[in-house]
Amino acid sequence: MTDIKGIWQDETLEPNKRKLLDAALIEFSAKGYERGSTNQIVQNAGVSKGMLFHFFGNKKGLFLAIVDACIERFFASIQARMETAPQDFFERFLHVHQAKMALFAEEPAIYQMAVATFFDYPEECRAEIEDREAQFHARYLPLFLDQVDTSLIKAQFDPQKALHFLLSAVEALTQKYVRENYEASDKGFAHVQSFFAELESFMDMMKVGLYKQSDSGAQRGKNNG
Numbered sequence: 001m002t003d004i005k006g007i008w009q010d011e012t013l014e015p016n017k018r019k020l021l022d023a024a025l026i027e028f029s030a031k032g033y034e035r036g037s038t039n040q041i042v043q044n045a046g047v048s049k050g051m052l053f054h055f056f057g058n059k060k061g062l063f064l065a066i067v068d069a070c071i072e073r074f075f076a077s078i079q080a081r082m083e084t085a086p087q088d089f090f091e092r093f094l095h096v097h098q099a100k101m102a103l104f105a106e107e108p109a110i111y112q113m114a115v116a117t118f119f120d121y122p123e124e125c126r127a128e129i130e131d132r133e134a135q136f137h138a139r140y141l142p143l144f145l146d147q148v149d150t151s152l153i154k155a156q157f158d159p160q161k162a163l164h165f166l167l168s169a170v171e172a173l174t175q176k177y178v179r180e181n182y183e184a185s186d187k188g189f190a191h192v193q194s195f196f197a198e199l200e201s202f203m204d205m206m207k208v209g210l211y212k213q214s215d216s217g218a219q220r221g222k223n224n225g
Helices: 017-036 038-045 048-058 061-079 090-106 108-118 123-140 159-181 190-211 212-223
Strands: none
Touching: 017 038, 017 048, 017 061, 017 108, 017 123, 038 048, 038 061, 048 159, 061 090, 061 108, 061 123, 061 190, 090 159, 090 190, 123 159, 123 190, 159 190
16 A cells, blocks of 8 residues: 655645545556556546546646655655764765655655656656756755765865766666666565665775775774774
8 A cells, every 4th residue: 555644745735635646646656657547546536537627737737746745745854864964975875865765665655656757757747857857956966965074085086076976876776776676566665675785885885986095994993883
């Protein structure tokens, strides 16, 4: 059963609109945009199709409303966990990804919607999704660098470029993981924890290349002590 607690933040949301959003989240997270059925959504919501058109205009409007709500829930959850974010560059990177994993464990529908939205790229919504993806990254990247201590990074490396390289590498690993698990009913959510464990191992290798060797050894000693 898709977990939908906490995604809709507006407590004053009209009940029929909430029913449609709940039903649409279940349908789109499981089937994606193109295979998702508005007939199934209104049937599961127990409302008329006219109600869907009244609140959202059409299928695209409903889908994008779900995407927007999931994005806002994502950032609200991550920001709540940033109060304890470490200042070390690599530890911060892992902290943000661990916060993502915690959110996905609480609300797996958000993980499934991310796959349905940013990996499937439904053609009918492509322009709108690309716009949202750009806005997402504009909000996402600062989480990794805000008040981060970059003094351990070797002088010849620019921290901003190092971050973009790491994110690109993680994106490639993520896309590989999603492709391998795409046909699974949960889009691979059941194994996402092992994926993040692999990611931690990858971070350890990258740290050796980016950190000053004498300091990184001391830092590892602190972390292990």
